[in-house]
Amino acid sequence: MLPTESATRDGRPLVLRRATAEDAEALVAAVDAVSRERAYLLRSRFHQPIEDEREFLARAAEEGRLVLLADVEGRLAGWVTLGRPRQDYRRHCAELGIGVLAEWRGLGVGRALMEVAIAWSAAQGLERLELGVRASNHRAQRLYERLGFVEEGRARRAVKDEDGRYDDVIAMARFL
Numbered sequence: 001m002l003p004t005e006s007a008t009r010d011g012r013p014l015v016l017r018r019a020t021a022e023d024a025e026a027l028v029a030a031v032d033a034v035s036r037e038r039a040y041l042l043r044s045r046f047h048q049p050i051e052d053e054r055e056f057l058a059r060a061a062e063e064g065r066l067v068l069l070a071d072v073e074g075r076l077a078g079w080v081t082l083g084r085p086r087q088d089y090r091r092h093c094a095e096l097g098i099g100v101l102a103e104w105r106g107l108g109v110g111r112a113l114m115e116v117a118i119a120w121s122a123a124q125g126l127e128r129l130e131l132g133v134r135a136s137n138h139r140a141q142r143l144y145e146r147l148g149f150v151e152e153g154r155a156r157r158a159v160k161d162e163d164g165r166y167d168d169v170i171a172m173a174r175f176l
C-alpha cells in the first residue's frame, strides 16, 4: 500500500510514505509551524526534542502506530498520525491527527493523506477512527465529513484563545 505516488490538484508529484527516524527534524518543524498558526491544532507550539521524535518514529511500526508523510516535489507538505490507545478495551480504535503546511493547502494533500490512513486502518483490522476538531475549523470538518466521519459530541468552550475567545471541540468518528 505504501509508498503511493500521485499528483496534487495542480499537477505536482505527491508521494505518501511512512515516516522514518530521519524525518524527525522536518516533522517537528512542520508540526511547530502549523501549531504556531494558533487556529487549528490544540497546541500553540511543538517543542519536541529531535532525539525523542526520532525514537517515536523509529518505534511507530512495532507499536502499531502510523506516521504517514506527504512529500510534494520532495518537500514535506503534510502528515497524518494514527495513535493507538494503550488500554486493552480500546485496541480496536485509533486516534487521528493531520496537518498540511499552509503553502500546500487546498491541493488535495489532506484528502490523499486521509484516504491512505483510512485504508491502512481497515487493513490492520481497526474498527473505529476518532479525532477532535475545533468548531471554527470548517475546512477540516468538511474533509472529515466527506470521508464518512460523523459528529459524536461537542466539548463546549474547551479551547480559549489568547484574545479570550472560546472555541468548542467537536468529537468525530468513523467506523471502518
Ligand SMILES: CC(C)(COP(=O)(O)OP(=O)(O)OC[C@H]1O[C@@H](n2cnc3c(N)ncnc32)[C@H](O)[C@@H]1OP(=O)(O)O)[C@@H](O)C(=O)NCCC(=O)NCCS
Pocket (backbone or CB within 6 Å): 034, 040, 041, 098, 099, 100, 101, 104, 105, 106, 107, 108, 109, 110, 111, 112, 132, 133, 134, 137, 138, 139, 140, 142, 143, 146
Ligand atoms: C484541514 C487540512 C488537513 C485539509 O487538507 P488540505 O490539503 O488543505 O485539503 P484538500 O485540498 O485535500 O481538500 C479536502 C477537502 O477539504 C475541503 N476544503 C479544501 N479547501 C477548503 C477551503 N479553503 N475551504 C473549505 N473547505 C475546503 C474540501 O471539502 C475538500 O474536499 P474535496 O476534496 O471533496 O474538494 C489542511 O487544510 C490543514 O492542515 N489545515 C491546518 C491544520 C488543521 O486544520 N488540521 C486538522 C486539525 S483537526
